[in-house]
Amino acid sequence: MPVFSFAPYALIFLAGLLLLWLLRRYVQERRYRRRPYVAPACxxxxxxxxxxxxxxxxxxxxxxxxxxxxTGPDPVLQLLExxxxxxxxAGTIILLGDNIYPVGMPAPDHPKRALAEARxxxxxxxxxxxPGQVVLLSGNHDWNKGRSDGWQYLRRQEAYVRAKLPTAHYLPLDGAPGPVSLQLAPGVLLVVLNTQWWVQRGPRPTADTKEPFRQLRQLLEANRHQRVLVAGHxxxxxxxxxxxxFTAKQHIFPLTTVHKQAYVPLPLVGSLLPLYRKLLGAAEDMxxxxxxxMRRRLLRVLHDFPxxxxxxxxxxxxxxxxxxxxxxxxxxxxxxxAFVQKGGRATFVHEHTGFFSLDFYPQHTWLRTLEPGxxxxxxxxQLYPAPAAAPPVVPLPRQVEQLLSR
Structure with a gap:
């Protein structure tokens, strides 16, 4: 007598539920994608x-x-100008990394060097x-997307900036983890971390993985009287x-997370890649x-400094x-x-080109969103008022003094 198996029907049922969930997600995303989301409280x-x-x-x-x-004007650069x-x-521009796509600054004889230089x-x-200050950080793409020779790419980019824009600050120096501080204005301090250092493979400057967080805590403690901006990639x-x-589309066409035009349909199986990146992650994922x-240690410090x-x-x-x-x-x-999901813990999200501006007034600090178009x-x-007390400014660290005196 043949044995009846429920396994194929269970798989079909689960597949149907997944497709229905993806369809519902797709309809929801169509309604809010590329529209600004603001939490109800704001x-x-x-x-x-x-x-x-x-x-x-x-x-x-x-x-x-x-x-x-x-070729032609760039909308974001026009807005920045x-x-x-x-x-x-009385201002500072901070580039938060990934300054050259796709792989940072290649060697002079590399076929992608001309495009990198043009961009x-x-x-x-x-x-x-x-006329104000310019500060550049490095990101994973500047380190050749985190590959083992990334430090060489980073050093070439830093040297290129020093030759083309000598008044700019490329921080931290030589790919070190930091932290490095820079006084932007009386009562306004910038602290820079090279977060790529913690996730980078291959050679990188030698340092203790925990010491930068101890130094950051000491730096923030010594500057409680100032308004502090910490920057990392x-x-x-x-x-x-x-x-x-991830979007519903990325579950059906998972290769589009790597290349936007890779429309190879892999339904059901394609959900494994988003699941993997959500739970285990590529090197660039949380x-x-x-x-x-790195994130856990950094948050442990920052949560102690409202x-x-x-x-x-x-x-x-x-x-x-x-x-x-x-x-x-x-x-x-x-x-x-790229796609950003609304709600959750976010107060504001928007899938749009542009940048944030922090405006430091004598008594208040404001966050503004600037977008071309x-x-x-x-x-x-309004993020917060200025600190009530303002003791004398803490002197610049020796590393930054050496940088400014170059």
Whole structure:
């Protein structure tokens, strides 16, 4: 007598449930993709006026600008130049890494060297017209996408900046992990971390993996009287790809996470790649063990210092989170955009090119969202008032003094 098996029917049933879930997700995503999302608690943001006085300092946070247009005007660079003209010398532009796509600065005889130089020159030319300060960080693409020879790519890029834009600060020096501090204005301190150092394979500057976090804690403790901006390439919160968020399309066409035009249908099986990146992660994902350890140690420090702002790039969108009194930004839409999921822990997200501006007023600090093609802001928020007391400014670390005196 034949034995009846429920296994094939169970698989078909589960496959049907998965397809229904993906269809529902797809319909939901179509409704909100590329539209700004603001958490209900901040829906009145447009009714909060900016201070009438001029800010004492402004910071543009431009992440992942490595694919700017080389033929014709670039919308983000045009917007950045408008910001420069409005700001003048009382401002700082911070590039949050991934300054050259796809693999940073190749060797002079490499076939992609000409494209890398063209993209980087367009960016540096725009920055060279700015009378304020310029700070560059490195990201995984600047380290040849984290490959074992990435340190050589990073050093070539740093040397190129030193030759083309000698007034800029490439921090930390020579690919070190940091932290490095730079006084932007009285009462406004920038602290830079090279987060790629913790996830990089192959040669890199020698350092203790835990010591930078101890130094960061000491630095933040000594500067409680200041408004502090910590900058790194990798986000600590994200509703996008590197935070394990995927579109319904990426479950059906999983190879599009690697290349946007790779429309190879792999239904059901294709869900394994998003699941893998969510739970285990590629080297550039929050779920990866090295990234996860770095993130956990960094958050352990930052959570003890309310009102510190942490700014990153990496995910190609604009996101703002307020967690345990701190402010966490993802400003990685300098030249590309990618899906970002609304809701969750986020206060604001938008899948759009652009960048965040931090405006430091005498008594308040404001976050503003600037996007090409949008004449008005899609979001702004007062982050916190200035500290009540303002003791004398802590002197610059010796490493930065040497850098400024080059």
């Amino acid at each position: 829906n009145d943001w447009a009714r909060q006026p900016l201070p009438a006085e001029a800010p004492v300092h402004r910071v543009a946070l431009l992440g992942d600008p490595g694919a700017v247009a080389t 408008s910001w420069q003209q409005e700001t003048g010398p 980087f020159d367009a960016l540096l030319t725009s920055l060279g017209r700015f 990798h986000p600590l919160y994200s509703n996008a790809l590197h935070g394990g968020k 779920a990866h063990p090295r990234y996860r350890k 009102d510190v702002v942490y700014a990153a790039g990496h995910d190609h969108n604009l996101q703002y989170f307020q967690r345990q009194g701190g402010h966490y930004l993802v400003s990685g839409a300098g030249s590309k955009t 949008n004449a008005t802001e899609v979001f702004r928020l």
